[in-house]
Amino acid sequence: MPLPDMNLLVALDALLDEGSVVGAAQRMNLSPAAMSRTLGRIREALGDPILVRAGRGLVPTPRALALREQVSHLVEQAGQVFRSAESVDLANLDRAFNIRTNDLFIALYGAQLLRMMHEQAPRTVLRFVPEGGQDDDAVLRDGRTDLLISSSIDLGPEIKVQRLFHTLxxxxxxxxxxxxxxxxxxxxxxxxxxxxxxxxxxxxxxxxxxxxxxxxxxxxxxxxxxxxxxxxxxxxxxxxxxxxxxxxxxxxxxxxxxxxxxIPLPMERVTVMQAWHPRYHNDPAHRWLRQTLKACCQMEMGEEGQWV
Structure with a gap:
C-alpha cells in the first residue's frame, strides 16, 4: 500500500486552523492558487469537501471537525521527529517570541524578563502583542503567538495552561x-x-x-x-x-x-496564567521561555506564589 503524501497532512492542518485558503497559503509560504489545488487533492484523498462556502468565508464540514484534533496531533508528532526534545543551544538561539498580554504586565515584567532571557540567549527577541478583539484560543491556534498571559482565559480543552501567581x-x-x-x-x-x-x-x-x-x-x-x-x-x-x-x-x-x-468585600484571589498551544508544548526553546517567565514572576512573589 503506497504511503500517503504527508505534505497533504500539513496542509490540512493549516487549512483547518486558518479556515481560509489564503491564510493557510501564507502560513505555508504558498500562493493561494497552489493552496487551492492542494485543497482539491485533500478533498479527493478524503472523499469530503473539508471546507465549504458560507457567505464570503469557508466553514469546515462535520468530517473536518472530527479530524481537526487528530490531524493537529499527528503534525505535532511528526515535527518532534525532526527536532530534539532534550536541549536547545541557547547561546546561539536566534528566535523571536510573541507574547500577548496587557500593558501593565509589560510594564511590570517586560524589562526583567528580557534581562533574564538575554543572560542565557542573547540573540532572542521579545515581542509583546497587544490584546485585541480576536478570541484567545484563536490567537494561540494560528501559530503566531507563543504565549497568552491573562487572568481571564477562556480557552478550549486542548490549550495548555500554567498558573504564574495569585493576586487580590x-x-x-x-x-x-x-x-x-x-x-x-x-x-x-x-x-x-x-x-x-x-x-x-x-x-x-x-x-x-x-x-x-x-x-x-x-x-x-x-x-x-x-x-x-x-x-x-x-x-x-x-x-x-x-x-x-x-x-x-x-x-x-x-x-x-x-x-x-x-475593597470592603470578600474578593476572591485573581489567578494570572500563561497559556500555549500544544504544538509548542515539547519544543525545547518554548519550554525554556515558559520556565524563564515563570521564574521572572516568582521573583516578585511569596513562597505560595501570591502577591505580597
Whole structure:
C-alpha cells in the first residue's frame, strides 16, 4: 500500500486552523492558487469537501471537525521527529517570541524578563502583542503567538495552561478623595463612580455580585481597555479604580497623586496564567521561555506564589 503524501497532512492542518485558503497559503509560504489545488487533492484523498462556502468565508464540514484534533496531533508528532526534545543551544538561539498580554504586565515584567532571557540567549527577541478583539484560543491556534498571559482565559480543552501567581483586587483613587474621610464600607465604596477595565467592554464583574449581597449597586461611569489608561483618569475626578494589587508597584513609579485602599468585600484571589498551544508544548526553546517567565514572576512573589 503506497504511503500517503504527508505534505497533504500539513496542509490540512493549516487549512483547518486558518479556515481560509489564503491564510493557510501564507502560513505555508504558498500562493493561494497552489493552496487551492492542494485543497482539491485533500478533498479527493478524503472523499469530503473539508471546507465549504458560507457567505464570503469557508466553514469546515462535520468530517473536518472530527479530524481537526487528530490531524493537529499527528503534525505535532511528526515535527518532534525532526527536532530534539532534550536541549536547545541557547547561546546561539536566534528566535523571536510573541507574547500577548496587557500593558501593565509589560510594564511590570517586560524589562526583567528580557534581562533574564538575554543572560542565557542573547540573540532572542521579545515581542509583546497587544490584546485585541480576536478570541484567545484563536490567537494561540494560528501559530503566531507563543504565549497568552491573562487572568481571564477562556480557552478550549486542548490549550495548555500554567498558573504564574495569585493576586487580590484593591481600590485606587486620588489622594484627597472623599472616600478616605471615613470608614470604607460597601455602601460608601459603591457611592462613587467607578472604572471598569475590560478589553471586551464589560461593565460588570465579581465586584457587582458581592455588592448585590449587600443590596447596593455601584455606577460604572467609565470603561477602558487597560489599567494604564484608567489610572490617568483618577487625579482630576472622584472615580474609583478596582485593580490587581500587583499593579501597585507600577503605579508608584508613575508618581501620580493616588492612594490605594482595601475593597470592603470578600474578593476572591485573581489567578494570572500563561497559556500555549500544544504544538509548542515539547519544543525545547518554548519550554525554556515558559520556565524563564515563570521564574521572572516568582521573583516578585511569596513562597505560595501570591502577591505580597
Amino acid at each position: 483586587y484593591i481600590g485606587l483613587a486620588r489622594r484627597e478623595h472623599p472616600i478616605f474621610d471615613g470608614p470604607i464600607t460597601p455602601e460608601r465604596f459603591a457611592a462613587y463612580p467607578q472604572i471598569s477595565v475590560s478589553r471586551r467592554g464589560r461593565a460588570n464583574g465579581p465586584i457587582d455580585a458581592e455588592l448585590a449581597l449587600h443590596k447596593v449597586q455601584r455606577h460604572v461611569a467609565l470603561i477602558t481597555p487597560s489599567f494604564h489608561s484608567a489610572m490617568f483618569s483618577l487625579p482630576d475626578s472622584d472615580l474609583i479604580l478596582p485593580m490587581p494589587a500587583n499593579i501597585l508597584a507600577s503605579v508608584n513609579k508613575l508618581d501620580l497623586p493616588l492612594r490605594a485602599f482595601d
